[in-house]
Amino acid sequence: MLRTPTDETRLRILAWLKEPGPAADGVTTEAVAERFSMPHPVAVTHLRLLQATGMLRTSRSEGRVHYHREEMRIAEVARMFEKGW
Template sequence: MLRTPTDETRLRILAWLKEPGPAADGVTADAVAERFALAPPVARTHLRLLEATGLLRSTRSAGVVRYHRDDMRIAEVARMFEKGW
């Protein structure tokens, strides 16, 4: 969880997912790849890492995976860091 790319891609993805459109609908790996000029496999890796740490959750509908922020988990992690964890 603590490994982050030097360009803060995962933080930028989380921030984008807080915006009204992406927050309501979730985003696909292809949308993330397009938005951040990433190769689709790289976008999927970022999303899977964020999901594995619990910061994102995914839903699947008609074979399409959409990722959404888990704001409760994000707040929990932020509190841990505030306490010096």
């Protein structure tokens, strides 16, 4: 689950979700696909993997799923890698 794509797409998604607009409102799969110029199914795969590892959480607004950073889990994973895990 933690395999890293060579182009670091998941890291770029997490970084984007830290910016003020996305951080406040979350982002939809469509927004990720558009922002990173990727097909919708590829965006779904990245977001679901990040959610499955606990680094993203979801909310619903107007019938749409919005993804948000889960800061505590991201910090926990970062600490594991800093320790050489």
